[in-house]
Amino acid sequence: MRIVDARVIVTCPGRNFVTLKIITDEGVTGVGDATLNGRELAVEAYLREHVVPLLIGRDPARIEDTWQYLYQGAYWRRGPVTMSAVAAVDTALWDIKGKVAGLPVYQLLGGRSREGVTVYGHANGETVDEVLAEVARFVDLGYRAVRVQSGVPGLAKTYGVSADKMFYEPADAALPTETVWSTARYLAHTPGVFARVREEFGPTLRLLHDVHHRLTPIEAARLGRSLEPYALTWLEDPVPAEFQEGFRLIRQHTTTPIATGEVFNSVWDATTLIREQLIDYVRTTVVRAGGITHLRRIFDYAALHHVRSGSHGATDLSPVCLAAALHLDLAIPNFGLQEYMRHTEETDAVFPHGYHFADGYLHPAETPGLGVDIDEEAAARYPYSPAYLPVNRLEDGTLHPW
The missing domain is CATH 3.20.20.120 (Enolase-like C-terminal domain)
Structure with a gap:
């Protein structure tokens, strides 16, 4: 089994979500969440431009190796954008693993x-x-x-x-x-x-x-x-x-x-x-x-x-x-x-x-896998809408943690 495609889906059914869907040559798919509140498009671009090309042709069963490949191979490691993207891949691969095994992931x-x-x-x-x-x-x-x-x-x-x-x-x-x-x-x-x-x-x-x-x-x-x-x-x-x-x-x-x-x-x-x-x-x-x-x-x-x-x-x-x-x-x-x-x-x-x-x-x-999916037709009806978290200030105007 090999990965043949991976789609990054941004949708806003009331708030923004970023989802990665991985597709294999045997038709088994997996989904992972990559949402980063207020910075969704940064993760979307990271996945689309830098991660998806690395996935094509890989064996989806090699979850640990793929995690290390995306983490150690990135040199500029960690941070919320990178780790949210890695999380989406990892979660989708566990979803595929469960479906292939015929077991829910917790098993x-x-x-x-x-x-x-x-x-x-x-x-x-x-x-x-x-x-x-x-x-x-x-x-x-x-x-x-x-x-x-x-x-x-x-x-x-x-x-x-x-x-x-x-x-x-x-x-x-x-x-x-x-x-x-x-x-x-x-x-x-x-x-x-x-x-x-x-x-x-x-x-x-x-x-x-x-x-x-x-x-x-x-x-x-x-x-x-x-x-x-x-x-x-x-x-x-x-x-x-x-x-x-x-x-x-x-x-x-x-x-x-x-x-x-x-x-x-x-x-x-x-x-x-x-x-x-x-x-x-x-x-x-x-x-x-x-x-x-x-x-x-x-x-x-x-x-x-x-x-x-x-x-x-x-x-x-x-x-x-x-x-x-x-x-x-x-x-x-x-x-x-x-x-x-x-x-x-x-x-x-x-x-x-x-x-x-x-x-x-x-x-x-x-059910086998995570037991969740994304309806891409429904997702397409809700386009991305910019939304930021608030900024907090003290009564004298000093910026303060929110």
């Missing part, structure tokens, strides 16, 4: 380590009362874990709070919008939100919160300590992760579990955090970390250090990526949680899939 990864994949939803509101209503809605839907985000009094807009509660999409304009941030207002408000949530829903519902890289280590330590009475499952991305040593300061001052890593591209981005047990959950995902092959390496390394998975799963990752993540989630021994933001009906139609949600768990398809 090729060692089989089930659990019956279902615990996922969390996003409850958000401008006011605490709205937040409570949203948490109740997710509980009624069967979720066992909920991420809680609240508007901050005095700020016009806050990350994670949206008008469309089920299909939140932060990339909202052809050029970046600007929002205003106040750390002091946020730190004063957030503990009270969780006090109300715990009072309303009791001690067993798993609660999470995303800081979105906005604090310094000592500010994050203060927040973590103030949230300890409410027993969060994790505090996500408390500080920018480029300076990994900053997490040591957080660890010294709070026992609130820490999760980070959705912007990581390789195991080397996370080695200090994992080796020194500075985090509890590593959140990188299939499309950002070079595919199933390399993400498995990250999770295996994490397992040696009592760190669990918590893969990113926002709507900027297509159903192809989510399906791939579910197969890996089901197989690894150190699974923690899987983020699950539901896609729109239009997106689900473009990406027909067999995974499903039931009683707080997601279950991958039992």
Whole structure:
């Protein structure tokens, strides 16, 4: 069997996605997600101009060799554009491997380590009362874990709070919008939100919160300590992760579990955090970390250090990526949680899939491969539309992490 074609498909059924479809001479196909929110066309060009020509004629069964060929052979390694492209190839090859074997991909990864994949939803509101209503809605839907985000009094807009509660999409304009941030207002408000949530829903519902890289280590330590009475499952991305040593300061001052890593591209981005047990959950995902092959390496390394998975799963990752993540989630021994933001009906139609949600768990398809595809005719009805993530500034106008 040989690869005879590989198509890069860009579509926008409500938001932009980049998909690679690999075709073999025996008619077996595989799909991989290459979406990079706000920089989709950079990955599309990287695939089309630099990767697809390298695939033609290769044996699709040689997944590891192809991964090393695209990684080591590129010299200018890593980074989100390169690794998203590598991920698309790797994921598509695993899809083909499963179809040839007649098995769902998780069986090729060692089989089930659990019956279902615990996922969390996003409850958000401008006011605490709205937040409570949203948490109740997710509980009624069967979720066992909920991420809680609240508007901050005095700020016009806050990350994670949206008008469309089920299909939140932060990339909202052809050029970046600007929002205003106040750390002091946020730190004063957030503990009270969780006090109300715990009072309303009791001690067993798993609660999470995303800081979105906005604090310094000592500010994050203060927040973590103030949230300890409410027993969060994790505090996500408390500080920018480029300076990994900053997490040591957080660890010294709070026992609130820490999760980070959705912007990581390789195991080397996370080695200090994992080796020194500075985090509890590593959140990188299939499309950002070079595919199933390399993400498995990250999770295996994490397992040696009592760190669990918590893969990113926002709507900027297509159903192809989510399906791939579910197969890996089901197989690894150190699974923690899987983020699950539901896609729109239009997106689900473009990406027909067999995974499903039931009683707080997601279950991958039992069909051979990943159990997801792309309807190219449907995809063609939704042309690319430029969309950027916002830019964040402090009240005095200083640019600040978003």
